Structure formats: C-alpha cells, structure tokens
Amino acid sequence: MNEIRRLLHYVGPYRRDAVLGIIFVALETSLELLIPLLMANIIDEGVASGDTRYIFEQGAIMLALALLSLALGLGYARFASRLATGIGAQLRQAEYERIQDFAFGNLDRYQTSSLVTRMTTDITVIQNAVSSGFRPMVRGPVLLVMGFIYAYVMNAELAVVFFCTMPVLAIFLGLITWRVAPLYRDLQTSMDHLNRVVQEDVTAVRAVKAYVREDYERDVFHGVNDALARISTKTFSTAVLNLPAFNIVMYTTTVLVLAVGGHMVMTGAMGVGILTGFMSYVLQIMNSLMMISNVFLLLTRALTSVRRVGEVLDEHPLIASPDTATALTEVPDGSVEFDHVSFKYSADAEEDVLEDVSLSIPSGATVGVLGSTGSGKSSLVQLIARLYDATAGTVRVGGHDVRSYDLAELREAVGVVLQNNVLFTGTVRENLQWGAPDATDEELLRACEMACADEFLDRIGGLDGDLGQGGAGVSGGQKQRLCIARTLLKRPRILIFDDSTSAVDMATEAKIRANLASIPDATVIIIGQRITSVMDADEIFVLDDGRIHAHGTHDELLATDSIYQEIYASQMEHAQEAAAAGALATAATEGTATDAVLGEGGEQRG
C-alpha cells in the first residue's frame, strides 16, 4: 500500500489529467451500459408493438451514444497518456535529483547498473502499468456498480442472483491474488539470479574459456534455470486459476438467471427482452471483476518496480550541507588537519579503514601519501573534500571543521583528481569547462599546458575535438592529463591527486609536478605508487593498514622507516639501473629526460 501511496504522490501536476481521465472513462462506461437497456426497449416495445418509428428513434439514440462514447474515449486518451508519461517523468526526475544528493557512501551501496535500471527499466514498467491499467482500473468498479444498479432497476428480484454469486467470485479472485502476489516477488528474485549468472558468465567469458569451464557454467546455469522454471510454474499455475474460477461463477450465474428469469417469464412477471438485456449485464459485471483481478496482477508486478524506485527515493543522503544561515562560505586557507580521525565505509563494517589518524598540513605545502593497496590512502584524501564523513574525530580545512562549510564551497576549494576518473561524451572544451564554466580558451589552453595535455591536444582535434562516448577517444595517459587540467581550472586552494598519473610516462609526470609546484599558495597532496611521484614533497606520509606508519621528508624516511625502505628498494633497483644506463647516454638525451632520470636515481639525493 505504501507503494500505491507513493505513486499517487507523484501524480503531482497531472492531478487534473487524472481526475478528468477518471470522469471520462466513468462516463464512457456508463454509456456502454445504457445500450443494452435501449436494445431491450427495441425488442420488448418496438418489435412487440410493431412501432417502426420507435425502433428508429431508439436506434438514433444508440448511435448518438456511440459517438458520444467515442468523444469521451478520445478525451480520455489524451488525459491518460499525459498522466502515465507524467508520472514516469516525475518519478525519474525525483530519482535523478535524489541521486544528485547522494554522498559517496550512498553511491557505494548501489551498483551503477542497478541505479541505472531503477531509473530506466523500472520507470518504464511503472509507466506501462499506469497507462494500460488506468482504463480497466476505472472501468472495472464502474461497470460493477452500474451493472448492479441497472440490473437492479431492470428486475430487482432477478438481481438477487448477483448478490449471491458475486461475493463468491470476489472471494475466489481475492484468494488467488493474495496467493500470487508474494509468488511474483519470488519470481523476480529468481529471474535476477538467472540474469546475474548470464551476466557474470558473459563478462568473464575469457576466464570461462581459458579454464575450460563451459560445462561447469552450464551446470550453474541449469540450477538457476530450473529454479526459475519451477517458481514460474508455481506462480502462473496459481495465477491462471482465475479463469476456471471466473468460469464457474459466470456459468452458475448465467444458468441461475436463465432458470429463475425463465420461470418469471413463464409466470408473466417479466418480458423476454428484459431477460435478454439482463443476460448482457451478467456478462458485463463478470467481465468487470475479471478486469479488476487482472489489474491487480499487473500492478503486483509494477509495484515491485515502485518499491525499487522507492528505495532510491528513501535513501537518506549521508552528507548534507549545514544550514545556509550558519554555514561557512569562505575557506580561508589551504591548511588541512586531521584530529584523531577514524573512518569506515559503513557502520557495520568490522574494521576501520583509517584508525586514529592525526596529521597537519600547512597551507601551501606539498605532501605525498604512500602506502600499499588498501592502506587507506584514497579514503584519507576523500575525507578532506567531505566526500565521506569521518566516523570519529575531526577533519579541518582552513582551520574549520569540514562539516561547518557549505558543501559546494568546500568542494570548490578542494580539487580532487579521482583515481577512477571519467571524461564525458562531448568535446574537450565541454569537459574542461566542468572545472570552470566561464573559462576563456586561453585559460583552458593554459590549464592543458600545466597538465601537459597540450602535447596531444592538436592530434585529438584541439579544444573542439570530440572525445567520443565516455571519453573513449583518448588513451589512459591522455585521459589522466585532461582530468588534471579539468581540476586545475577550478583554481582550488587544495589540490589532491589520487594516483592520477599512473598511466603517464615518468618524464611527463615530472614535468607536471614541476608545473604544479609553480602554482602559488595551493596546497598539493599527491597519492602515488611511485616513490618518484612523492619524493620531492615537503612531507611524506606512509600509511599502513589505516594508520600513519611514519612521516617526514624523503631523506628522513629513507633513513628510518622500514616500509618506505622496502618500497624504495622494490622500485629503485630498477631506477638505479635505468639511471646507470641513462648516464651512458646523457649526451644523446634531451635535458628534461636527463632530469627525470637523475630524479629517479636515489644516490644523487639520498
């Protein structure tokens, strides 16, 4: 019932269409019921008295009614279609706006594909249910009530038959619907399982073929296929019981009406025409009940979709901007401070991702963050832009708790280049303007220069070059450089690079780093895999298992910290050799490359 209430809520501005639609269908349905009445008149009075004029009169009325019903029907077509598509659009809009309010923590709870399905397929299902259910939903009850009334007016005694048989049918159909509704839910689950198996198999087809696991996968599929067939059989065999149930009651009613009515005709209590007309109502009333039960079945399936959409709408955004009245709107400087910060992604997670982290970064400093996969590097920096909230402790930016800032202002001041970054369909310019909507071409080009994206810009068609769907037209390294340029355009006070140059060659990376160093006043935080990415930083933090294992300059860490030494050793053995090989060729190499090589060679600095 919650689902139905939700659906009604989103009727919103289409309420007028809904009301008019209902009225039109109700009127049309009532007209339809008048027609057998007129027909009975023709037979009982027209034919009996041989009055041709009367017959034509009644015929003309019938024709007029038919045209009226057409007009009503066309009106209804307009209102119902506006209503159905309107509800769909409203729900979709509400869902999309809600997702915009989602914090990272909310997004983590859903798979992207699941969110997309909830905004596309599910909405279509709901919209179709509304559009195809609307007419029978109104017609059913109207036919039922009017049918009863007309039948009663025609012959009250004969109508008693209905009062006996109708409740029986209602009970039958009610029972069936009640039994089937939960089965549909199981059916949906079973279908999801099957789809999941297919999806996993198709995406992992290389693994399946490489391990010659086709037979194994076929067995897995057999399991879910069998389960689906079973639950489908169970669901549908219950659902189709409504046909024989309907038949039993309809036939019983027909026989009773014939028997009782026939008896009444014989005793002269009723005309033959009335009996015929009455028979039409029998059919109509029964059909209406069938209609109502079908609508329920249709709705049961759609309600599953409403529920899935509802889950998104009810998702409480984990992070909200503080009151505009009290929120700070200006980030005074680029200092960052962690005060005994602990963090985990969800409340029921067992282990903290960050544990009691305290650190302080002065404004304008350049710091590096190093650590193995899963040590909490990304989590650490994402707290700064308040993409997640700390579970315990306080994160301060510019001397104030991040939670006291207006969210948009804070994120304007903290530029994050994410690890799994994306570009969007469109031109280079459109993508870069995400950073600064009003940036001039000079500014855009300047940012590209800083991010070393100018080198390939001409090859991809300049600022107007089309990046293709999802930025598919550029290589990994190029994409990363464009993402950096996009963030630089924001001119943030704090710049965070989350392993965002992994696909860029080392020489270019060194150049980008040098360019970043030239930005005045900006605090720069670099997460890297390579020692070379962070070794020039004012301070380096080494994370291990969610804790700060050590911090200091490159030289200090190299002298004292075991993990730093290990990372260094794992990379430098290669770099030293490269340096040695490079030294042989210094003369032949251009300046920047030599710098890069020297930068890698530990002994020059260490």
Add this chain to the structure above:
Amino acid sequence: MARTTAQARPQNLGHTIRRLLSYMGHARLSLLAVAVLVSIAALANLCGTYMVRPVVNALSEGRGDDLPKLIAFTVVVYVIGVFASFGYTQTMVRAAQKVVFDIRRDLFAHIQKLPLSFFDRTRTGDVMSYFTNDVDTVAEALNNSFANVIQAFIQMVGTLIVLFVLNWQLTLITVACNLVIALYVRFSGGRSKMFFSRQQNALGALDGYIEEMVAGQKVVKVFNHEAANVREFTDRNEELRQAGASAQAYAFTMVPTTVCIGYVNYTIVAVVGALLAVNGMADVGALASYLVFVRQATQPINQFTQLGNFLLNAMAGAERLFAAMEMEPEVDEGTVKLVQTGRDSWAWKLPEGMGVGAYGALVRVADGAQQAVDGAGDADGGLAAEESGAVAQTTALGVDGTVLATGMLPLRGDVRFHDVDFGYVPGRLVLKKLNLFAKPGQKIAFVGSTGAGKTTITNLINRFYDVDAGEITYDGINVKSISKADLRRSLGIVLQDTHLFTGTIAENIRFGKLDATDEEVRAAAEAACADSFIRRLPQGYDTIVTSDGANLSQGQRQLLAIARVAVADPPVLILDEATSSIDTRTEKLIERGMDRIMEGRTTFMIAHRLSTVRNCDAIIVLEHGQIVERGTHEQLLAQRGEYWQLYQGLKELD
C-alpha cells in the same frame, strides 16, 4: 547491434515458426491436450451462449415444460467447460515453462560455445537481452497466446457460423463492420510506429545520459556539477515525456474507436433486426440471441488483432534467439589429447595412425612404415618433426615420405610462431609475419605500448582466436590439431581483468580446479599472498564476493586470480599484466610465490612495469604487431633501442 525491440518485425517468419514448433514438440502431448481442451472450453462457452435462443423461444412460445431440460443441458455443457478450462490453463503453464526452460538451456549452452569474436562485437547488455526481453516475450506468448489464439479462432469461427445460422442478412452487416475495424487497426498500427520511434529515440538519448552520468556520479560531486546536470536531465526528461505522451495518446485512441465501431454495428443490427422481426422475417428469440452474440463476436476479433501484434513481437524475439543459436560456434577440429603422466608431467596423445610432421601438421602414417623407421633409429629421423620442436619416443614415415613423431609426445612447453598473420577485423592486421619461439621452461616477456599486439599473441596460443596465416606449434604440434579443451587446460592464464563470480572466496579460487581440497585452495592462496587478506575478511574463505567485487580492491582481486591459476597448476603459464593493480611492495612479496608457480614452466608474461621482466629469459619488444627487439634485459639495454627508451621512462608503456 543496436536494436529496436518495440517495433521489430520478424524477417523470416516461416523458419522461426518451424524452429519454435520443434521446441514445442518437446511438450507435444501437453500442447495437444491443451489444443483439445481449449477447443472444448471454447465450444462449451459458445454452446452455452447459444442456449439463450431455445430458452427464450421456448418461453415466448409458451413451452415452459422444456425449460428444466434445457437448463440441465446448459449445466452439463458448462461443467464440461469449467473442467476443460481448468485443465488447459494448468497444462499450458507447465508446457510453456518446459519449452522456455529448454530454449534458455540451449541458448546458454550455445552462447558459451561462441567464439570470442562474438563477445567482442556484442555488448553484454545485448546478450543479456536475449535472456530477458526475447525469452520473456516468447514465454509470455506461449503462456497467454497459444491457448488464446486457438480459443479466439474457434470462438470467431463458431460465432460467425452461429450468426450466419441465426440470421445471415444481419451477419453481412456485422462482417462489414468488423472488416472496418480490422482495416482501422492495420492503418493505425502503421501510423503509431512513427510516434513510437520518436519516443524510442528520446528514450535512448535519456537512457544514455543516465548511464553515463550515474557512472560518473562521483566526478559530478567533486565538481559540484549536480545543479547543471539536473538542468540537462530535466530537458531530456521533458523531451521524452512529450514524445511519450503523444505516442501513448495515439495508441490510446485505438480502443475507443474500435469500441465505437462495435456500437455502430450493434445499433444497425438491432434496428435492422427489429424491422425484420416486425415484418415477420425473423423470430424474437433469434434476434435476442443474435444480439448477445454480436456483442460477443467483437471480442474475439479484437482479441485476435491484439494477439496478432503480440505474436509478431514474440516471433521477432524468437527470431533473434534462433539467430543467436544458429551462429557458428567455435571450431574444434583438434584430435590430440592431453594426458597426465605423473605428478608434474603431461603428454600429448596423438590419434592412432597419425604423426606430427613439418610445422606441426598431422599426417597419416604410411602402412608398415613404423617398423622401418624404428629400425633406422634417430640418425636421420625426425627431421620434419624436429623443425617444429616435436620430440617423440617413436617415429614413423608419413604417407608423404617425411619422418613423423608418433604416439605420446611429452608436454614440454615449446611454443613457436611461424610467419603468423592475424587481425581481429578482416583487412586490418594486428600481427604481421610474426616469428617467435619459446623454449621449454623459458620465461618470455612481451613489452610494448597499448595496441602493439601483446595480448593478441597470448590469445592466439590458447586459440581464443585463430591465425589468418602461418602456424603456431606447441611441442611440435599445430595448435589447431590439439583438442581445444585440452590445449586450454594445459595453459594457465591470469587475465588483465579479474572476473569473480558471485560466491565464496574459496569457490572463486576453486574455479581453477573444481575438485581442489580446502588445503589446496589455502596453499594456492598462500602462494599468491592472498591468504593474509582473506583471513581478515569477515568470514575468511567463506566470505561471499560479488562479480563486481565491490568489497575487494582491484589488487586483492588480482591476487585471487593468481591463486586461481596456482590451484590449477598448469604446465604453461600466461600472465597478462597479472600484477598491474598491486603495489610494488606487495608485488615484491608475491614474487616468491610467483617464482614457485613459474618454476620450470614455460611462462609468457605481459609486463605493465618493466621491473617485473628483468629476470626473463627473453624480452620481446613489440611495436605495431611486429617484433622490434628481442633479447635479455642486459642485451636490450646495451642496444639502446626501444626497450632502453621505455626503461628510462621516455615513453609511455600504456
């Protein structure tokens, strides 16, 4: 492979129906029973409605005594009808599920057998859509339409007959009106197609936008781009709403229009019938009964037109399914089998009477030649076979006179490429005249930029794809002669992307060797350095992971993939950027485990970091599908070529 499911029409109806019928043949008896029972139910219904006439006539003629007899007869007919309808609905559900189950089973089995090129050009969503949209429409059609079509047909024909019997003049009017309805439905259907394709375009545009933006939602947040996105979304959403509203409004006009024509029909018939009755050309009972029938007659006709559209849609779905099921599966002409001869030794078993000759070709052994060569010894024997690296216990002379290796060839891991050409798309070669050899036990590394052809080479060894020209031999045998399953069993691959299946961690590792014991699984995890993180998961090895591995990091997933290959323990290894997402420190830790797995095995490695390849026996530098350098680490550095440049970070590896 964009598709418009909404208005698709089958191209080759006859063929599709034949295929569908053959599946329906699996439930032949049930469907036959359904057909019979439906006919009974429909006839009972028809007969019951017809009974109004004798009853009314009896009444109006004052033969009241006949009433109980007539009523009793009606009851009997109806009871039969109820049982029949119960019987056919239940039987139909089961028969339909059986047919759909079989279709799904065969479809899945067939898709599994399709070559990788199919999966390259088909999006996952499209394959999924076979199982969701297409199978569903066929299932729905079977569930609802099969019986309905029979019933509607019988009712339509039966009603028409009854109508003609009751009053043929009036029936001509009815037929004319129904023709008008049919024509209108046809015309209207054609016009609505236009509206719906507009809606479909708007829907596609919006869906695409949603997909891209939801996937990039985190970036949206980082850039405070929410409001701008909502504006853009609102525009597209409104566009769809308008297109949808006009399409639906048009579709909705169909029902009232047909209903109206029905009324007109009814009115004309009532008036004309009444006039006939007044003039004594028809009896009242017949007219009353006739009018009830006329109202019923429009029902099956309406139903028929609706079912027609529905069925055509289902046929279009079925056609896509059968087209998929008729796609050429992977060819496997290989006859050489892999047999395990010891704990760590395997051998290739050649088919009886065949031997391996030059370039690994299988050649029939000449009659009586076996002994002759055995006697001659190895002095000049095995020339042709040795060219390709085959080392055999016994040799024989082939029908073409060359010396062949026969019987069991020990698996050694000798892989050679002879002038191999290959392209994913005809006319665009990725590998050109590639020659390559890996001696047993060697570690070979491939280095080169993205698109240079590194992964392609490994894809050819295990026959994910087949060469366009040239030969690849494996222990002297052309890979095409080796049974595909056995070939792949002998090669352990860690792929670039790790794919996990929903299930426990242990199950995912066991994917490498289905009958692995818990100890073996654990040992493999330890070798891959995965044991320590697995133990820290909430349920250890029994922790459920999902296919997208949301609860695992990329690096942890790669460790699981390595554990998977470790438990499989194959004689030859292919590592495609197997540690690309693992940080250098952990990589260092795994190195020992990896070394143990690679010990004594021919290994092909695609490197993402040059630091991982320096200990290889040979490093092959590829550029644009050709080998530009080959040698050991030291040799290549000394050459100061491509590798040297990469090594110094002067060029991007990715």
